[in-house]
Amino acid sequence: MRILVVEDDKKVARALREGLQAEHYDVRVASTGEEGFFLVNHEVFDLVLLDLMLPRRDGVEVLTTLRKRGLQTPVLILTAKDTVDDRVQGLDLGADDYLVKPFAFPELVARIRALLRRGRMDQVLKLQLDDLEMDLLTRRVTRRGLTLDLTAKEFELLEYLLRHQGRVASREMLARDVWQVAARATPLDNVIDVSIARLRRKIDDPFEKKLLHTLRGVGFMLGGKHE
């Protein structure tokens, strides 16, 4: 999978390249709009990460050119502007998604995966990790065959974590996707922490192998390698 990153800030660009390479993506970085413009015209990418405020050639211009050429490459906008107007403009111009800076890296990866997967959504009825099983039809959760009694919110939370198993889910992702609160300026973080603690009590405490991990300062992860 080839990803083009159009980002002028060197530090951010480097972090994105290294982070995405660690996720096994093939990454090209363009540090000006001009370069990004040239690259999308001459090479094929599976996805473009586009900063809207760029020197010389605006990100908007890169985006419009891309769409004029009829290319359906998914475009994810990274922007420091987060007024509704800016978002609407970006999406109107043909962007597929946007992320407001500063964003959490796990969230970026989740969005990229969602965009690349788009169109071939897998209809799963059962989610599983190790001996933890979730049946989405009967809404039953079992671990080692024992039924766990979860509240509706805990079920949703666990479903989200299972769908993202082996990957980090940040508090922002949980707030938006599980609690449906878009604004980040809310005291929902406490609610998330408490809910995670309760979920852990039910799915992990009675068992020896721990599945739900907290990554300090980053978020939570179900399964996966954790040090």
Added chain:
Amino acid sequence: MRLAPRSVRTRLTLWYAGVLTFIICAFSTGIFLFVRARLSHDLDLQLSRELATVERIYREEPRELTHLDPHWGITLFHVAEHETVLYRTDGWERGGLARALPGNRGPALWSWTSSEGRRYRVQTASGPSYEIAVAIDETSLRRTLRTLAVIMIMGIPCAVGLALAGGYVLAGRVLSPIGTMADKARKITAESLGERLPVENPEDEFGRLATVFNDTLSRLNDSFARLRRFTADASHELRTPLTAMRSVGEVALQRSLDRAAYRDVIGSMLEEVDRLTRLVESLLTLTRAESGRTQLTRKVVDLGGLASTVADSLRVLAEEKAQSLSVDAAAHVEATCDPAVLRQGLINLLDNAIKYTPDKGAIRVRVAKTALGEPAIEVKDTGPGIPAVHRERIFDRFYRVDTGRARDAGGLGLGLAITRWAVEAHGGRIELESEEGKGSLFRIVLPGSLG
């Protein structure tokens, strides 16, 4: 084109002088006309008295006519009998008054101007066989009137001149407080907003002006003070996480640590980044709100449903503290509002209530209409209450009743400021009732639906 003098003082003076000139002119003209009419009338009266005297003497003692001039002072008359002059005074002859008499019977009383330019008033009386004419020289009367006119014409400009000068001085004196106020006001800057204009008499116009200006200064001073406090608070709040990140990073670099310790350091720094992100996010929300750039997507919302949703999402926090959290919603309390914004405000209120209420306390959310029919949401807790001194400023950004404790609880100090914005953006208001030691009640009151 109209010429408008720039200073109020000049304008006032000119108006004053103009009005005064008009009044003096009208008055003088009136006096002149009155005096002239009066004097003419007196002259005519004297003339007819003299005519009567001459006529009586002629009838009774015609010989006595010669004595009239020296003894009675009747100097100009003429008596004729059957077209023949019986007697005429020397003055009559000298003045050539014979020419004043018309050949035929003319008017009995008229004015006549001699060839030398003297004006006479002439009156005649005639019988079947005689004709008597008496005249009085008008010169002295005319001289009097001329003198009067001269006095007036000379006097009016003098009076107007004096009025101008007096008016200018007077206007200057009356307006001088304004000049003083302007000078004083010019010296007041952002740094000296504590200064006030002197108010000599709060009852008069200038006193009122100064009072109004002083009130404005007070309000300005308050908002400057609030701004300074905010800047100081904001820089403190922004620097704290930065300092933490910096020192954690620097200390970590001084020693070599194992992997787990490095992860811990980075995690700790990321926590501060998160805190900083939320802070910037909240500040931007408020700044955008204050510059009026937030657009509300309004729709009719059932407040009971909204309150239940918010309470349910925060219920876990209350449960952790063994608090009872109840929602008591009357049916059909609706408001036209942006549910996302209002929800954010309510979440902050409820989160505060849970945070400050001790374990096993009770928090009650009530949705009902006020006595005036406005939709309202109340959040009542059994916390420590808010002392009266803090109540006014509790909604200010970064304001904390108890600095240390609130920070430990993880608050940014912006929650209530955001709640106030969320409510006021809808044209609503937020009320606070609190009793120390017993608890607080926050009430969001929204405007009734306007159809």
